[in-house]
Amino acid sequence: MEVGFLGLGIMGKAMSLNLLRHGFKVTVWNRSPSKCDELVEYGASTAESPAAVVKKCKYTFAMLSNPVAALSVVFDKDGVLEQISDGKGYIDMSTVDADTSSKISEAISSKGGYFLEAPVSGSKKPAEDGQLVILAAGEKTLYDEVIPAFDVLGKKSFFLGQVGNGAKMKLVVNMIMGSMMNAFSEGLVLAERSGLEPGNLLDVLELGAIANPMFKLKGPSMIQSNYSPAFPLKHQQKDMRLALALADEHAVSMPVAAAANEAFKKARSVGLGDLDFSAVHEIFKVQEPPS
Numbered sequence: 001m002e003v004g005f006l007g008l009g010i011m012g013k014a015m016s017l018n019l020l021r022h023g024f025k026v027t028v029w030n031r032s033p034s035k036c037d038e039l040v041e042y043g044a045s046t047a048e049s050p051a052a053v054v055k056k057c058k059y060t061f062a063m064l065s066n067p068v069a070a071l072s073v074v075f076d077k078d079g080v081l082e083q084i085s086d087g088k089g090y091i092d093m094s095t096v097d098a099d100t101s102s103k104i105s106e107a108i109s110s111k112g113g114y115f116l117e118a119p120v121s122g123s124k125k126p127a128e129d130g131q132l133v134i135l136a137a138g139e140k141t142l143y144d145e146v147i148p149a150f151d152v153l154g155k156k157s158f159f160l161g162q163v164g165n166g167a168k169m170k171l172v173v174n175m176i177m178g179s180m181m182n183a184f185s186e187g188l189v190l191a192e193r194s195g196l197e198p199g200n201l202l203d204v205l206e207l208g209a210i211a212n213p214m215f216k217l218k219g220p221s222m223i224q225s226n227y228s229p230a231f232p233l234k235h236q237q238k239d240m241r242l243a244l245a246l247a248d249e250h251a252v253s254m255p256v257a258a259a260a261n262e263a264f265k266k267a268r269s270v271g272l273g274d275l276d277f278s279a280v281h282e283i284f285k286v287q288e289p290p291s
């Protein structure tokens, strides 16, 4: 199967490498062209613009940072829209809001193309291992056609119906995750400040009702203040912001998520945005202990 891939950040690089490893012919494009080099070493072709990728490939996947990037790659000069046509499919796996997805979907459909939004749960390692959870919505025919690619990228794919449902599901999941990360960070700091061994807290959590893969994976590195980015904090804050906007739209009160968003914003404002989202821990650590 020949596919295009737009966006070779942390996730896009791992996902396109995975497709190459599984025998897909992949044509890549990235805004900063140097990121294509490693993919070329593994057998990818490159194209000079999103339009050139779409011209060459029947199916084009995208994994871009945020709504601005997702819209720009489609609508700007040399963008996807210039070459999308009858029978071609565009699959945007970026985490964006439902409005962004709908704008892209309408534009693609108006040119005879097919659109699927397909954000993912799971981070860098699951992307490398083909263990993502894919939250697709939009054109069911396109979903069925690209299942071989989803089977390589993920351990499970959901088809959630109309465009927007994938985006909403992803935002709800990440809103919960971001709130949990804040509570976890507070707990680590409280344990340490009250004289407990944070490693013991991790062992206790692991055996109880709130044991979960995120605490297990991130806890040890958070104790070491190691925030090498798997999921950049700036993207987590974007997801909190978009989830809060969705909550506004439906008049859903989310005080816990709103507080978590403030902590992520504060972390961004002190320069932690490019670190892993677990670096929000630092915000709670800087509180002065009582004298």
Ligand SMILES: NC(=O)C1=CN([C@@H]2O[C@H](COP(=O)(O)OP(=O)(O)OC[C@H]3O[C@@H](n4cnc5c(N)ncnc54)[C@H](OP(=O)(O)O)[C@@H]3O)[C@@H](O)[C@H]2O)C=CC1
Pocket: 006, 007, 008, 009, 010, 011, 012, 030, 031, 032, 035, 063, 064, 065, 066, 068, 069, 072, 073, 093, 094, 095, 096, 120, 121, 122, 123, 124, 230, 231, 232, 235, 236
């Ligand atoms: N990392 C993770 O654990 C996960 C991330 N996601 C989501 O996946 C998406 C990508 O995340 P991730 O790979 O971590 O992010 P990165 O920041 O590593 O990569 C972002 C990508 O978007 C591109 N980009 C940014 N702005 C523009 C623009 N204006 N025009 C064109 N391209 C642009 C970047 O290009 P350039 O290289 O030129 O900067 C890069 O290819 C995000 O929506 C994120 O929320 C979803 C699940 C997990």
Ligand SMILES: O=CCCC(=O)O
Pocket: 095, 120, 121, 122, 123, 174, 231
């Ligand atoms: O959007 C990022 C999600 C990260 C994860 O699911 O571990």
